[in-house]
Amino acid sequence: MIRFAIVPLLLSLSFSMCKKHETVSPNPQPSATSSPTPDATTAGGSPGVPSVAASPKKKKPVVDQTAQVIIFCYHRLVDKVRYPGTEITPAAFEAQMKELKDRGITVISMQDLLAWKRGEKNIPPRCAVISFDDGWKSQYEVAWPILKKYGYPVTMFIYTEGVRGGALGGGEAITWEQLADMRDNGVDIEAHSATHQDLREGHNIMLASTGGKRTRAKLTGPQYEQWVQNEVVGCKQLLEQRLGIKVNCFAVPFGNYNEHVKELARNAGYEAMFTVYGQPITFTSAMDSIGRYAIEANKPKVFEDAVKMIGAPTSGGAPVAEVGAADLATQPADGETARTALPLIKANLSAIGQIEPGSVQMRVSGLGVVPATYDPKTGTISYQVTQKLREKSCSVFVTAKSQGKKVEAHWTFGIEESPARAVPTAAQTPKK
Numbered sequence: 546m547i548r549f550a551i552v553p554l555l556l557s558l559s560f561s562m563c564k565k566h567e568t569v570s571p572n573p574q575p576s577a578t579s580s581p582t583p584d585a586t587t588a589g590g591s592p593g594v595p596s597v598a599a600s601p602k603k604k605k606p607v608v609d610q611t612a613q614v615i616i617f618c619y620h621r622l623v624d625k626v627r628y629p630g631t632e633i634t635p636a637a638f639e640a641q642m643k644e645l646k647d648r649g650i651t652v653i654s655m656q657d658l659l660a661w662k663r664g665e666k667n668i669p670p671r672c673a674v675i676s677f678d679d680g681w682k683s684q685y686e687v688a689w690p691i692l693k694k695y696g697y698p699v700t701m702f703i704y705t706e707g708v709r710g711g712a713l714g715g716g717e718a719i720t721w722e723q724l725a726d727m728r729d730n731g732v733d734i735e736a737h738s739a740t741h742q743d744l745r746e747g748h749n750i751m752l753a754s755t756g757g758k759r760t761r762a763k764l765t766g767p768q769y770e771q772w773v774q775n776e777v778v779g780c781k782q783l784l785e786q787r788l789g790i791k792v793n794c795f796a797v798p799f800g801n802y803n804e805h806v807k808e809l810a811r812n813a814g815y816e817a818m819f820t821v822y823g824q825p826i827t828f829t830s831a832m833d834s835i836g837r838y839a840i841e842a843n844k845p846k847v848f849e850d851a852v853k854m855i856g857a858p859t860s861g862g863a864p865v866a867e868v869g870a871a872d873l874a875t876q877p878a879d880g881e882t883a884r885t886a887l888p889l890i891k892a893n894l895s896a897i898g899q900i901e902p903g904s905v906q907m908r909v910s911g912l913g914v915v916p917a918t919y920d921p922k923t924g925t926i927s928y929q930v931t932q933k934l935r936e937k938s939c940s941v942f943v944t945a946k947s948q949g950k951k952v953e954a955h956w957t958f959g960i961e962e963s964p965a966r967a968v969p970t971a972a973q974t975p976k977k
């Protein structure tokens with residue numbers, strides 16, 4: 546299925562201009578970090594796949610495991626772009642926010658993305674998460690009003706010494722008061738280290754004291770451990786204490802990390818770690834290397850490519866209109882758990898409007914296109930499953946043509962056969 550295709554985008558990464566002080570110039574070499582390892586365990590040990598049968602008392606909702614999410618990472622919004630590596634004009638930013646809306650991509654919060662990954666909350670099939678890095682005042686003054694206009698949630702990745710008043714917080718930096726205001730209005734505030742440097746041992750780093758004195762050093766051994774502890778753990782504690790929040794996300798500066806840094810983050814209680822290797826996030830994406838698309842003024846294609854990655858229509862570029870499953874009175878309902886592996890699947894397509902005869906089609910995960918019956922009088926499409934569904938969840942896709950346009954509805958239900966029927970009988974085993 547096209548939905549599952551993950552084509553890693555080769556992004557040229559932005560390593561420059563993440564700083565509020567010109568004196569900080571880390572070595573901008575690309576990281577040797579490989580693509581996410583599929584077997585990587587999630588921080589906190591939460592299981593990646595929800596087990597429908599695991600807890601008979603409190604069931605997790607059935608989530609759409611085919612959904613995809615793209616995460617955008619922005620820096621500064623300025624009218625005149627001087628550093629195209631991290632800046633974008635407010636107009637370009639707003640145009641992108643509008644494009645997400647126009648393309649039917651739902652902007653969800655980071656916490657909803659994580660809840661979906663834990664199998665606790667469903668999300669629409671195609672989603673985006675907006676994040677801002679570093680903590681610039683233009684994020685508060687310019688970006689936030691635009692986001693509010695669209696009703697989009699946002700996550701701020703803050704490096705604590707870069708907040709106004711910190712050792713690296715200059716005049717363009719966001720203030721703690723602005724962060725508190727954002728927090729009070731539902732903005733998600735997360736960690737991006739203390740001083741925004743390469744966190745791997747053996748790299749030249751800059752040590753800044755609050756007095757303004759700066760020294761360069763290559764820390765190793767216990768000295769390095771103490772330093773990196775503050776970058777990964779201290780930063781989280783400071784944000785949590787200063788703002789009274791819970792921090793569970795860590796955006797690694799420059800995306801440069803290794804197993805040791807990952808382990809520190811996991812032990813510190815981070816649930817997810819983020820890089821800048823943009824790629825669509827799927828249900829099974831590793832939680833310790835979630836890729837984000839860094840959007841820069843000099844690479845407008847990155848945004849377009851990211852949007853296309855999850856917006857690809859299935860048939861030769863013809864526009865597809867999505868219809869909510871709730872409008873179709875589906876049976877089983879979206880998120881419901883069916884008590885049989887042989888359910889009757891039904892939907893009422895009246896809400897779609899005039900449907901072209903012969904254009905109605907139903908697909909069922911694990912079965913493909915099924916010979917469903919469509920009754921034009923009632924607008925009902927139905928199919929009695931005749932071959933036991935094997936998976937614990939089942940996705941149904943109904944498509945039809947209406948006024949020359951392809952319309953699609955898509956929902957997912959769970960399957961949990963009632964114990965009485967699930968008990969295998971001797972009769973089912975013909976021979977010993």
Ligand SMILES: [Zn+2]
Pocket residue numbers: 563678679737741798799
């Ligand atoms: Zn940064």
